[in-house]
Amino acid sequence: MEENLSPLFHALADPNRLRIIELLRHEDLTVGAIAERLDISQPQMSKQLRVLYDAGLVSVTIEANRRRYALNRQALKPLDVWRSRLEAETARLESVGGVFESVKTRGDILMETLKSYVEGNTLVVERSFNAPRALVFEAFSTPAHLEAWWGPAGWKTEVHTFEFEPGGTWHYCMTCVDKEQGDYYGMESWGKSTFLEIDPHRKIVYTDAFSDADGHVNPELPVMTITNEFVDIPNGTLFISRSEFTDAESLQQVVDMGAVEGFASQLERLDAIVSR
CATH class of the missing domain: 1.10.10.10 (Winged helix-like DNA-binding domain superfamily/Winged helix DNA-binding domain)
Incomplete structure (x- = not known):
């Protein structure tokens, strides 16, 4: 507790x-x-x-x-634990490559095949892949594939629960394995999602939250509803991810934590796998 x-x-x-x-x-x-x-x-x-x-x-x-x-030094230990958890949650979405300077409201940021923009309380990220739609969808729908690319560069993901069906749970842990990332090295960051809708090869909808190792959702950090769409385009797939927040403040909090940069790094890792 x-x-x-x-x-x-x-x-x-x-x-x-x-x-x-x-x-x-x-x-x-x-x-x-x-x-x-x-x-x-x-x-x-x-x-x-x-x-x-x-x-x-x-x-x-x-x-x-x-x-x-x-x-009473012992009484201060819970604060150290809280601080470590907060740093881990921040690291989960923090940029490791500085891909973008900022996200501009209702403005597009185009960088090669990725762009991001804000619509109301929704953060939209789009990226194209030189790979079939079914292959890109599979990378999001099987634990083994997710463990190969999920998380920013320098982080390793372990999937502990993956029930790919409406109402199913996805519980995972990301660990920083890159010594060059300083204090983040060895840090763990847990996430928990619940699948809401699955349209094979077309769409995945789920809630996404920060959690602990036991699957308890962190009430101090935003929970978002994510809709991932997979669209056929010439020579590949257009991936569109919409992260909807309860309010603009929660969206800005996650953006300030480096959500766009972190996700861009993840998709870069995915591209290296599916587009080769």
Whole structure:
């Protein structure tokens, strides 16, 4: 079960309480010593320490009628876990190649065979492949093929659940295997999708969400409904992907995380497979 971090966020929301935590990182201190270093009255300091104590961030011992406070480092670990998960989710959609500078509302960005634009709350990405429609569709509809190209360059995907039917679940993990990507190396990013509609060789509709290893959807990040269409064109296939969000803010959040760049990198990997 996800741990409730609200008390920790509340306790750390005040600048003075953050300064107290920083002091206690180095040594245990009395109320008077903390108040003197931060130039805050002792009554006000006691109130701030009480908030930190109630949140479990500090402990207190009494020595010669004086209260000495110490930092509870164990209580900060859930924040480290939360930060790591957030970084992993960001990495999932972040660009590794800097393919685009930005996505312009109702403006097309054309780069070779890929373009992207925004329609209302929907992000549209189009790319052509020099391959038959059935082959491109198959790359999206079988676990073995998805594991060969899904995820940005430098990331490896493992499919843990794949039920390719309406109502079926697709649960997968992407792991950064590229040491050149610095802090992202070794990081995991989990995703979970539910298939809504499947028209063989023509269309796939599904919801897409950030999740954890147990398949619990992250409520702090957007959920989108994706419609992938596969269209015959001379000498190949036109792939059209529409990601619909609940509001413009959610769309912009994902775009700012590098959705277009990350997806462009994925499709480049797919092209190397189906167009050869």
